[in-house]
Amino acid sequence: MTIRRVRFYIYLKDVLVLSLTAFGGPQVFLAMVIDIMVRKRGYLSEKDLIELNALCLILPGPTSTQTISAIGFRIGGPTLAYLSLLVWIFPATTLMIGTAFLIDYLQANTEGALGFAKFIQPMAIGFILYAAQITIKKMIHTVEAAILMMIAAFVAFFYNSPFIFPIMLFIGGLITTHNYNKQPVIEEKSKINISWRNFILWAAVLVAAAVLGHYTRLLPVRLFENFYRNGSLIFGGGQVLVPYLYTEFVEFKNYLSSEEFLTGYAISQSIPGPTFSISSYIGALSMREWGVTGLVTGGLIAAAGIFLPGTFLIFFVIRFWDGLKKYRPVRAALEGINAVSCGMLIAAAYLLFEPLENNLFNIIAIIGTYALLQFTKIPSPLIIVMGLAAGISYQWILKAFG
Known part of the structure; x- marks a missing residue:
């Protein structure tokens, strides 16, 4: 295997790691890319990455995906760019x-299939x-x-x-x-x-x-x-x-x-x-x-x-x-x-x-989610897991004592 192919393989492996660990939105994503692809691998300079990310921010489309594809394009041209696109989107696409x-x-x-989502539906608006x-x-x-x-x-x-x-x-x-x-x-x-x-x-x-x-x-x-x-x-x-x-x-x-x-x-x-x-x-x-x-x-x-x-x-x-x-x-x-x-x-x-019931429960869920995101450092995935757990517990209590 040539050095060029080894480099491409390592890059795709790094993209896969990002696709499985990049929780927390674009700010966390950019910090992880700087850590892995700039400081650890040296694929490009931090200045080049920041400029590249800024370009993706002002173009239509998914910024993180464009940034990954653009880095792949710089390293190995269109072929590597498309491969990195596939590796990046595969885990999230499969999960959804x-x-x-x-x-x-x-x-x-x-019956009442979405009862487990009773909490996370208004929480989505808080997000x-x-x-x-x-x-x-x-x-x-x-x-x-x-x-x-x-x-x-x-x-x-x-x-x-x-x-x-x-x-x-x-x-x-x-x-x-x-x-x-x-x-x-x-x-x-x-x-x-x-x-x-x-x-x-x-x-x-x-x-x-x-x-x-x-x-x-x-x-x-x-x-x-x-x-x-x-x-x-x-x-x-x-x-x-x-x-x-x-x-x-x-x-x-x-x-x-x-x-x-x-x-x-x-x-x-x-x-x-x-x-x-x-x-x-x-x-x-x-x-x-x-x-x-x-x-x-x-x-x-x-x-x-x-x-x-x-x-x-x-x-x-x-x-x-x-x-x-x-x-x-x-x-x-x-x-x-x-x-x-x-x-x-x-x-x-x-x-x-608008389609949700205009009740105190939903308003508290929205405000509570916003407050957790704004004033605490609890990760977004954990907040959603908490909401799911609360919804499942609520449904179980209703069945047990209803």
């Missing part, structure tokens, strides 16, 4: 498809509120951005069509481009040489999926298009993905109930790897009527749809990003895009709370 199997089985064979706070703190720095955020939240409250989201993102970016004079000037702009291959690939798959879905009306094709479109439009990470998926698959298409969605989202917070893996759970349950084959197929189609566009786009942009980021209108537009994403995240908390 397994969760869909469990939920489907319980729904079919157990979203905490994520909204963190995201807003990082992304909203001006009065104009705050106003855009509130307008986007208002629009998302009353217009739940998934087709309104990309329009709002575009308008938000367009509005803030006029602020480019406030961006620091970066001298020595060089001519940007763009290779359009990966962009054309991304666009061709998007158009082909939309056309095939429209004319064939086959559920697997339409599911792939739905997730591929969402994966092409999500700015701000897995938290921002939630309102898109909820609106499209719960309110618009009724593939899942609100309780099923909240249960899956809460459980996705307790597993390692990419937060976008909730898509596999949603895709699996969307095809449950096809039996076991449908559950597996739906989960895999959703994973392919949600992760591929971000990978195509990072391969496209990474080649000319160093030149593009020097242009102030590009950086100014990101302010509006991020503000709209934050507005959608605020709307998500309301939209997910």
